[in-house]
Amino acid sequence: MLVLLKALAAQAHQWRHGYDLMKETGLLSGTLYPLLMRMTDQGLVEAEWREPVQPGRPPRHAYRLTTQGLELARSATDRADAPPSKAALA
């Protein structure tokens, strides 16, 4: 989930497509879609049908983080980047 949060947070205000997220994160569709579904259910991600860039293609489902999702992504990234505490090193 962290890798997906990071990928979505990297371009927080941009709508992202499932296949592009798969390629960027290295997640397989069998992992990505359950994560997206769960995160959408929890209000971390919003999903929307977007018109395709290329004409003649069907609309695509696109995703981006909500404010709540963005906060979670920031706190998760901070936690991951923070140096280990003394207690943890002891």
Place this chain on the structure above:
Amino acid sequence: MTEAMAKALIALAGRCLGESRRDWALAMQSEFDIARAEGRPLAFAAGCLIAAVREMPMHEEGRFVLANYILVIGLVVPMAALQFAWGLGFPSSVPGQTGLYSMLAPGIFGDPYLAGAYAAAAPLLLALWLLLGLGHLRLAWAVLDHDWARAGRAAAFIMALIVTLAIFMAVLFLDCRDVMFHVAALAVELIALSCSARWHRELFPSGDVASCWQTI
């Protein structure tokens, strides 16, 4: 071939996701076109199917579909197999007997004075047992289609066959314990079917069976 299989997998994934996740099924379908253009349709479709199957127990439609499959694979199909096996001479539920022919064999279980009658009755009895098996397969199909009217007709057909068998076997002075076992099994099946049909009605109160099946 690969693409056809991938298409089938993605369609199956869509069915597994059900009405509550219809948007996600369509999302997978639209991304499938991209995966196909990039030459990875099968891996993508297989992943989507895994995701959809994992999702099934999370929503009520999925639980209903799974329960129906369990009912069919765990009860109705084994009953059909049992009837075919018994008709073709495999061991029956009655100890010491090995199917229809041993029951009819004169001098072992049957009356030697009725040997001619047994020989004449054997093909018809065999046909009735095999029809009973076919009736169960028809019932299984109707249950998976969620076509309760057809399932009801199949159950009535099975019931009629069992009654015919019981009468026929009683007339020939044959042991009817196996038929009693099938009556008991049919009663269990009917109770399970009635629960399944009620659950289906609660899920889709409109009662539009065809459209319900389209969504699952």
